[in-house]
Amino acid sequence: MNLSTSYMGLTLKNPIIAGSCGLTRTVDQIKACEDANAGAVVMKSLFEEQIREQDAELEQSLAMHPEALEYLRADIDMRYGADAYTEAIAKAKQAVSIPVLASVNCYTSKWWMDYAKKIQEAGADALEMNIFVMPADFTKSAADIEAVYVDILKAVKAQISIPVALKLSPMFTSFGNFALRLERAGVDGLVLFNRFVQPDIDISSLQTTMTPSFNDPAGFGRSLGWIGLLSGQLDVDLVASGGIRDSLGVAKQLLAGAVAVQVASALYAKGLGKIQxxxxxxxxxxxxxxxxxxxxxxxxxxxxxxxxxxxxxRAQYLKAYTNVE
Known part of the structure; x- marks a missing residue:
């Protein structure tokens, strides 16, 4: 049985990618993923906020990415600077034979040019950019928000030659059109979809809090639907992410057109043995x-x-249930 696949020009021995998470942070953890038979590994994300804090031109007013804020507060022991991140890439490439993808979590194009080149020089096989721009500024249109993503992609692609994937949320007015714009801007792969921490309210302390979204039953269907729609229409490799709990879920995403799947929550819940x-x-x-x-x-x-x-x-979905009381 041949389970090999190709993702952005990289040969994977199988379609199971260990997604960016706390289990892919260190060289030893990446080696453990390889030993567990992962086809590739996406390293724990380097956040733009980490680069900003390390940079001498730290801005005083920072509209912090909500996921990054929680990460920096609750995971402070795991924070390493951007230079240490590239060192980890180099060591990981010496330790394993499977593809190692770097991951950056960003929302502007300003800070990534030098680090994109450093990531490539360190030996990363590809770069996954986890981009999310919170549309909290109500004066910004959908086109304004989309332009940020395209600008980041173009700026990074101009600096490096390794493949670049975007890990996206589904929250766009016309996702298919947006994916087409990204294809034209040179994206090599799309990972569908990202998950985020969600706001919550503690009614006892009357404080706002954040809650992780490990259990998102709707996530699998969103990913399956858009992969099925985009597959065959875009010259971009598609990877499914979110809600993949069993082998039948893997088969479904591949049938829809994914070339691989990313798993993270399942590995937290069941351990790396889940890959096999x-x-x-x-x-x-x-x-x-x-x-x-x-x-x-x-x-x-x-x-x-x-x-x-x-x-x-979706319109046909509604039609299918017209007679359901």
Missing amino acids: ELLNGLEEWMEDKNFATLDEFCGNLNHINSPRPETYV
């Missing part, structure tokens, strides 16, 4: 369906190839 469990189940399903390689079925049920393409369109 997913692979074993995928092989069993492939054997049952007489598939010898991923290429034989990846994208077979995307919007273009599906015998029921209307299932990817």
Whole structure:
């Protein structure tokens, strides 16, 4: 059984990528992911706030990314500077043979040019940019917000030659059009979708708090739907992220058109042994369906190839339930 796949020109021995999380922070952890049979690893993100704090031109007024704020407060022992991050990349590349993708979490284009080059020089196989611009400024239009993403992508692509993927949220007015703009701007891969900490209120202390969103049942369907719609229409590699709990979920995302899947929450919950469990189940399903390689079925049920393409369109979903009381 051949489980190999290609992601942004990189050869992966299988489609299970250990996503950026606390389990991919150190060289030893990355090696553990390889030993657990991960096809690739995305390192724990370097946050723009870390670079700003390290930079001598630290701005006094910082509209902090909400996920980064929680990260810096609750995970302070795990914070390392941008230079140490590139050192970790170099050591990881010496320690493992699987692709190692760097990850940066950003919301402006100003701070990333030098560090993008340093990440490439350190030996990272690719760069995943985890971008989220909170539309809290009500004077900004959807086009204004989208332009920030495109500007960041273009600026980074102008500085480095390694592949660049964007890990995105689904919260765009016309996601398909936005994905097309990113393709034209040179993106190599899209990871769909990101998760965020959510605001909450402690009614006892009357304080606002933040809550992680590890359990997001709707996340899997959002990812599956948009991968199915984009697959075959964009010349961009698509990776599924969010809500992947078992091997059948992996198979579904591949059928929709993903070239690989990222898992993180499942690894927190079940340990790194979950990777081999997913692979074993995928092989069993492939054997049952007489598939010898991923290429034989990846994208077979995307919007273009599906015998029921209307299932990817919400209006048809509503029509299907017209008679349900």
